[in-house]
Amino acid sequence: MAPPRGEVLQGTLDLIVLKTLDAMGPLHGYGIAQRIQQVSEDLLKLNQGTLYPALLRLEQRAWISSKWGVSDNNRKAKYYSLTRAGRKQLASEAESWERMAAVMARLLAGAAGA
Amino acid sequence: MGRLRIFASRLLGFFHKRHLDENLDGELRAHLQLLAEENLRRGMTPQEARYAARREFGGVEQTKELYREQRGLPFLDTLLQDLRFALRTLAKRPGFATVAILTLALGIGATTAVFSVVDRLLFRSLPYPHDERLVSFGLLAPIERNEFMLGASYVDFRKEPGPFEAVASMAPGSADCDVTEENPIRLNCGVVEQTFLPTLGVQPILGRNFMPEEDRPNAPRVALLSYSLWKSRFGGDPGILRKTLSLDGSATRIIGVLPSSFEMPTLSPADILVPQALDEEQQHKSAPGAVLRTFARLKPGSNVSQAIAGLQPWFEQAIQGAPPEFRKEIHLSVRMLRDRQVQDVRLASWILLGSVFAVLLVACTNVANLLLVRATGRERELAVRAALGASRARLVRQALTESLLLGLLGGATGCWVAALLLRLFVSIAPEGIPRLLQANLDLRVVVFTFGVAVASAIIFGVAPALNRPAPEVLSGKQTNSPARSLLRQILVSAQIAISLVLLAGAGLLLRSLWNLENVPTGIDAEKVLTETIALGNYRYPNAAEQIAFFTELEGRLKRLPGVSAVGVSDSLPPAGQMRSTIFAAIEVAGRPLLAEGTGGMVGWRAVTPDYFSALSIPIVQGRGFQQEDRLPSENPIVLSETLARALLPNENPIGKQLRLFRMQGPWRTVVGVAADVKNNGLAAGSDPEFYLPWKNDPVVSFSSANVILRTRMNSKAVSAWMRGETAGLDPTLPVKIETMSQRVGRLADGPRFNAVLLSLFAGMGVLLAAIGIYGVVGFLVAQQTREIGVRMALGATPQNILKMVLSNVARWTIGGAALGLLGAWFCARLLESLLFEVRAHDPFLLGLALCVLLAVAFLAAWIPARRAMRVDPMVALRYE
Numbered sequence: 001m002a003p004p005r006g007e008v009l010q011g012t013l014d015l016i017v018l019k020t021l022d023a024m025g026p027l028h029g030y031g032i033a034q035r036i037q038q039v040s041e042d043l044l045k046l047n048q049g050t051l052y053p054a055l056l057r058l059e060q061r062a063w064i065s066s067k068w069g070v071s072d073n074n075r076k077a078k079y080y081s082l083t084r085a086g087r088k089q090l091a092s093e094a095e096s097w098e099r100m101a102a103v104m105a106r107l108l109a110g111a112a113g114a
Numbered sequence: 115m116g117r118l119r120i121f122a123s124r125l126l127g128f129f130h131k132r133h134l135d136e137n138l139d140g141e142l143r144a145h146l147q148l149l150a151e152e153n154l155r156r157g158m159t160p161q162e163a164r165y166a167a168r169r170e171f172g173g174v175e176q177t178k179e180l181y182r183e184q185r186g187l188p189f190l191d192t193l194l195q196d197l198r199f200a201l202r203t204l205a206k207r208p209g210f211a212t213v214a215i216l217t218l219a220l221g222i223g224a225t226t227a228v229f230s231v232v233d234r235l236l237f238r239s240l241p242y243p244h245d246e247r248l249v250s251f252g253l254l255a256p257i258e259r260n261e262f263m264l265g266a267s268y269v270d271f272r273k274e275p276g277p278f279e280a281v282a283s284m285a286p287g288s289a290d291c292d293v294t295e296e297n298p299i300r301l302n303c304g305v306v307e308q309t310f311l312p313t314l315g316v317q318p319i320l321g322r323n324f325m326p327e328e329d330r331p332n333a334p335r336v337a338l339l340s341y342s343l344w345k346s347r348f349g350g351d352p353g354i355l356r357k358t359l360s361l362d363g364s365a366t367r368i369i370g371v372l373p374s375s376f377e378m379p380t381l382s383p384a385d386i387l388v389p390q391a392l393d394e395e396q397q398h399k400s401a402p403g404a405v406l407r408t409f410a411r412l413k414p415g416s417n418v419s420q421a422i423a424g425l426q427p428w429f430e431q432a433i434q435g436a437p438p439e440f441r442k443e444i445h446l447s448v449r450m451l452r453d454r455q456v457q458d459v460r461l462a463s464w465i466l467l468g469s470v471f472a473v474l475l476v477a478c479t480n481v482a483n484l485l486l487v488r489a490t491g492r493e494r495e496l497a498v499r500a501a502l503g504a505s506r507a508r509l510v511r512q513a514l515t516e517s518l519l520l521g522l523l524g525g526a527t528g529c530w531v532a533a534l535l536l537r538l539f540v541s542i543a544p545e546g547i548p549r550l551l552q553a554n555l556d557l558r559v560v561v562f563t564f565g566v567a568v569a570s571a572i573i574f575g576v577a578p579a580l581n582r583p584a585p586e587v588l589s590g591k592q593t594n595s596p597a598r599s600l601l602r603q604i605l606v607s608a609q610i611a612i613s614l615v616l617l618a619g620a621g622l623l624l625r626s627l628w629n630l631e632n633v634p635t636g637i638d639a640e641k642v643l644t645e646t647i648a649l650g651n652y653r654y655p656n657a658a659e660q661i662a663f664f665t666e667l668e669g670r671l672k673r674l675p676g677v678s679a680v681g682v683s684d685s686l687p688p689a690g691q692m693r694s695t696i697f698a699a700i701e702v703a704g705r706p707l708l709a710e711g712t713g714g715m716v717g718w719r720a721v722t723p724d725y726f727s728a729l730s731i732p733i734v735q736g737r738g739f740q741q742e743d744r745l746p747s748e749n750p751i752v753l754s755e756t757l758a759r760a761l762l763p764n765e766n767p768i769g770k771q772l773r774l775f776r777m778q779g780p781w782r783t784v785v786g787v788a789a790d791v792k793n794n795g796l797a798a799g800s801d802p803e804f805y806l807p808w809k810n811d812p813v814v815s816f817s818s819a820n821v822i823l824r825t826r827m828n829s830k831a832v833s834a835w836m837r838g839e840t841a842g843l844d845p846t847l848p849v850k851i852e853t854m855s856q857r858v859g860r861l862a863d864g865p866r867f868n869a870v871l872l873s874l875f876a877g878m879g880v881l882l883a884a885i886g887i888y889g890v891v892g893f894l895v896a897q898q899t900r901e902i903g904v905r906m907a908l909g910a911t912p913q914n915i916l917k918m919v920l921s922n923v924a925r926w927t928i929g930g931a932a933l934g935l936l937g938a939w940f941c942a943r944l945l946e947s948l949l950f951e952v953r954a955h956d957p958f959l960l961g962l963a964l965c966v967l968l969a970v971a972f973l974a975a976w977i978p979a980r981r982a983m984r985v986d987p988m989v990a991l992r993y994e
Contacts, residue, residue, distance in 0.1 A: 029141060030148040048145065048170055049177030052138070053184045060123045060184075075148070078141050 013054050015097060018082065018090040021064060026081035028071060029055065055080060063089050127185035138181055146171055196515035203516065210488060211520075214481045217885075218524025218570060220878060221477025223531025226563045228470040228871075230536060231553045232463040235456045238558070241375040243315040247279075247412040248451040249421065250379065253432070255444050258405075260380075260454060262286065265403025267432045269394045272309075277424030278410040282306065282313040285390060286407050287382055292650045293347075295360040300650060300848060301343070303361075304384035307392065311338075313411050314379065320344075321355045321370025328369075329389040331396070335366040338387040341374035361388070362652045379409050379451055409451065421448045461947060462868050469619065469875045472612045474570065476882045479605045481520065482574035483886055486602050487893050489578045510579045517575025518568065525567025529555060532563070542870060544863030577601060599894070606890050607930030609883040610971060614934025615941050616876035617963040622945055622952060623869035625959055629951040630862045635688045636791030638730035642854035643829055644686060645836050647847055648818035660816035661809070663843065667821060668722060670839045676827035681725035682808055686820045686854075688792035689861060692717040692803065695775055702761055703771035703781065716757060717793050717803040718774075720814040725805070726788060728822040729854075736768040736786030743785075744809040751782040757802035758787045774804075779813060782806075796861045797950045822854070829853050868948060880967065884974040891923055892978035903987040912983035919982050923975040931964060938963070 020035050021027060027035065032055075033048040058064045063086030071077040082090070127134060149167035150160075158166060168174070182188075204211040239245050252261035263271070268283055275281040285305035293299050308329035311318070318338060328336050337359065339348070348354050358365045366388070378384050397403035412421060429446040456463070489496075496509060504512075533555060543550050555563075647664075654660045664682050671680045685692040697713030723739040725731075734755060743750045751772060758767040771781045793800050806814065825832050833851045840849050895902075902915055910918075942954040952959070 028144070030145045033145075034152075047172030048149075049142075049172035049174065050180070052142070052177055053180040056181055056184045060120045062119060071144075071148075073151075075144055076140065077144050077148075078137075 015093050018086055021082045022090055026079040028077035028079050124187050128187045196512050200516040200519045214484050214520050215523050215527055217477045217480050219527035219531050221474040222525050222528030222566055225470045225474045225566055226528055226532035227535035228466050229562055230555055230559045232467050235463050249410050249448050250451055250454040251410050251448040252408045253444050254447045261447050263406050263408045265397035268406055269397050277421040279413045280313040281410040282310040283406040283408045286405055291362050292652045294363050294652055301385040302383040304378055304387045305390050306387050307390045316376055318370035319373045324389045329391055331391050331393040335364055336369045337366045338370045338372055339368055340372050340385050343385045344371045381455055418448050466871055469616055469872055472616055473875045473878045476609050476612050476879045478570045478574040479609050480882050480886045482577055483602055483605050483889055485578035513579035514575050517571040521567040521571025525564050529563055542867060544867050602890050603926040606886050607926045609886045610927055610930030611934035611937055613879040613883040614931055614967050615937040616879045617967055618938035618960055619945055620873040620876035621959040621963045623872050625952045626950045627865050627869045630796050630865055633796050636789055637687060639854035639858050641824060643823045643833055644852055644854055645821040646850045657810055657816050664819055667843055671823055674835050677823055677825045679724045679728040679824040681722050681728035681822040682819055683719050683721040683725050684819050685719050692719050699775055701773040715801050717801045720806045720808045722808045728824045731791055732789045733786050734789050738786055739807045743807040749780045749782040750785040752786045752788050752805040753784055754788055754803045755790050757804055760802055880970055884970050887971050887974040891975045895978050895982045899985055902982055902985045907987040915982050916979055919979040927971045
């Protein structure tokens with residue numbers, strides 16, 4: 001039986017997208033989706049369609065910007081890239097995520113030990 | 115900041131839907147193709163690759179939907195959608211839309227028109243900065259119901275203005291003054307202190323205020339022009355400050371122009387302001403000095419009661435200077451300027467505003483009823499929409515949008531109705547409603563109108579909107595929702611209650627008006643013409659010339675054909691503008707003066723011998739005046755019956771000697787007693803009065819007078835002759851000619867205005883209630899058609915059916931009427947001070963209002979109920 005694929009937590013998708021763009025540089029929607037699945041080794045269940053409202057949301061907050069370009073196989077595609085504000089946001093969110101994860105880990109470890 | 119940016123981007127998204135949609139389509143298509151190509155590379159067939167790509171991607175349409183919600187303003191999108199839908203629904207049923215919009219327009223229009231009038235009286239700030247700190251202050255006495263101060267005490271007071279930041283005085287009323295140069299005209303002059311404009315906070319738009327040294331006796335003459343005079347006479351000349359104006363014969367330098375919004379705090383007309391030039395020494399010497407209107411600006415943070423407390427010591431001192439008999443009857447008063455300006459009309463304003471809101475409420479109730487009827491017809495539609503997944507909130511929102519649209523359309527139409535009504539108000543309004551002519555539908559009023567429209571929409575829209583569609587409607591069966599029928603009956607009961615209150619109020623005012631118009635005045639106003647003439651002080655500087663003018667005019671008019679009597683008097687009954695003195699100041703020979711108190715007011719007039727016959731005032735004892743009485747040696751006096759009884763009880767007054775005005779002047783001989791006339795307006799009780807002959811007497815002023823002419827000829831022709839004769843003597847004089855009946859009738863203008871308006875509103879209320887009853891009964895009959903059919907099939911006669919329908923109507927009509935009687939009972943009390951010789955709880959009038967309303971309700975119910983009688987059982991049973 002394949003391990004159950006985790007749902008993407010509400011709000012985490014933003015962080016994932018920002019991190020992806022930070023790591024990979026400008027990417028189109030398809031590229032971002034591929035990259036996420038690749039990194040998560042198919043453990044995350046991502047409806048690729050949900051990516052687009054998230055991209056729009058990030059763009060409205062000016063954390064990412066977009067422009068039309070041409071993909072490797074000569075196809076017109078919209079490329080998203082991280083802005084300076086986005087980079088700042090990524091740093092702060094990553095930090096709070098790590099804090100949260102550490103707290104959760106400690107809590108769960110304590111619960112297991114008891 | 116961030117939120118603003120998101121909003122801006124969403125707004126952009128809202129307006130560029132198509133372009134952005136194409137963009138998104140392209141992006142998603144590219145994504146799918148890339149996915150499919152990837153799948154191809156993995157060795158799928160092209161078709162498989164496309165399906166797999168779709169699966170991985172998820173729902174394309176859902177993505178688009180989510181994306182759009184994130185992109186635009188979904189709230190606005192829904193609103194537009196609802197509005198489009200509402201417009202379509204309304205257009206589909208133009209009858210319903212027309213009735214609803216007209217009903218609302220009537221209610222909102224009437225409310226707007228009344229509001230535009232009372233707003234200026236009750237709510238809108240006065241045209242002075244920080245008007246909430248402006249007060250009228252001073253003394254109140256029985257003779258004077260507005261605050262005043264006396265010159266001698268004011269000139270001392272202003273040096274130490276106690277609790278006030280600034281004080282200013284002006285001469286009461288407005289004086290006539292004449293421009294005596296090319297194009298002579300008569301102007302209204304405001305005679306004011308130099309602190310007047312600064313205290314009010316008014317800045318001339320051109321030039322400057324008076325200097326202290328210009329406000330002294332014998333200073334060079336200067337004047338400020340009103341904006342309208344500057345525009346009309348000088349064409350708005352910007353170089354006006356270099357000009358002089360010949361005012362009452364002396365050259366006066368123009369030093370400034372007042373703003374167009376300027377008005378006197380007394381609301382008296384003023385074309386021009388001149389300095390008061392109060393002579394302090396003179397005021398002290400002639401103590402108590404001139405009567406002054408006094409105004410002040412409160413210190414920031416202080417209020418009226420603090421000001422009253424602060425003035426108390428000064429008042430204690432000032433009262434010592436007053437004549438002793440006045441002391442008990444003089445009060446200290448400080449009032450907000452607005453209160454002083456609207457004292458007479460405040461109550462009437464609130465009552466009219468309240469009653470017009472009641473009409474609006476009835477109109478809203480009607481529309482709510484109409485919407486409920488329509489909701490019944492649309493139940494299936496709503497049920498289908500609910501079944502297809504519309505949330506309850508969404509349905510309520512849709513219904514409220516429709517109401518809002520109706521409300522706004524009603525409001526827009528209402529503005530137009532308001533403009534018409536306002537024109538009607540102005541044409542029937544009495545003189546003396548402050549600021550009525552300024553009333554118009556400006557931005558503030560229009561904002562109010564739309565506020566009212568939205569509020570009404572919520573009031574009439576909520577009940578139908580909260581209506582929950584029953585799922586069984588889907589089955590196609592028509593349901594009778596008893597809750598809704600009950601609600602509609604309650605609404606109609608409420609309409610009946612409100613209409614009854616309005617009707618009862620209108621009845622009281624109409625009855626009171628009838629009493630007022632039929633009050634015995636003591637004069638015969640039929641066939642009498644009056645001519646009011648004010649002589650300018652410049653052309654007629656002394657009493658001799660003034661008397662000569664009127665004597666000459668009297669003689670000329672007497673020679674006109676068909677004229678039976680011509681009299682001249684300085685004032686005319688029954689209005690209350692006669693001269694007056696106090697009872698205590700009249701001395702009867704051989705008797706001590708009244709020891710304490712004023713004894714009340716006594717009015718008096720100077721009249722020519724024919725005055726009594728011209729007005730048909732009977733002389734009940736002795737004689738009236740004769741030509742010989744006008745000789746300087748004669749000092750006769752005629753008393754009114756009441757005064758004769760009060761002065762000389764149980765004595766024959768003829769031949770008795772009197773001295774007037776606290777022992778000033780000669781002893782006068784009572785030659786006659788005239789019947790009492792109304793002399794304080796129509797409603798107020800009359801004062802006792804006496805008559806002096808019209809002749810050169812230092813106590814009489816002759817600068818303005820009324821000529822009274824009794825004729826059996828056509829009044830139009832005679833008034834033309836009068837005008838001609840006057841112009842023959844002096845063509846420059848402004849003349850006002852009216853019939854005596856017009857003059858008397860004008861005194862009832864205020865009550866008439868209130869009565870007409872309230873009747874209008876009551877009529878609207880009753881009409882709307884009748885429409886409401888008609889609608890509800892018609893609907894109930896339609897709903898009960900099957901029941902009626904069954905009953906008829908089982909042997910009920912049409913009469914039985916009529917009785918059944920009407921008894922149902924009677925139940926909630928009587929319920930509403932009972933509530934209305936209760937309301938009328940309470941509201942009548944508010945009207946009490948507006949009533950004349952009719953009790954607020956007059957059972958006859960209340961009963962009459964009830965009968966009228968019940969009759970209208972019955973008629974409105976009977977028409978549709980008759981339809982129930984004619985129901986054919988065969989048709990009815992197949993109904994649906």
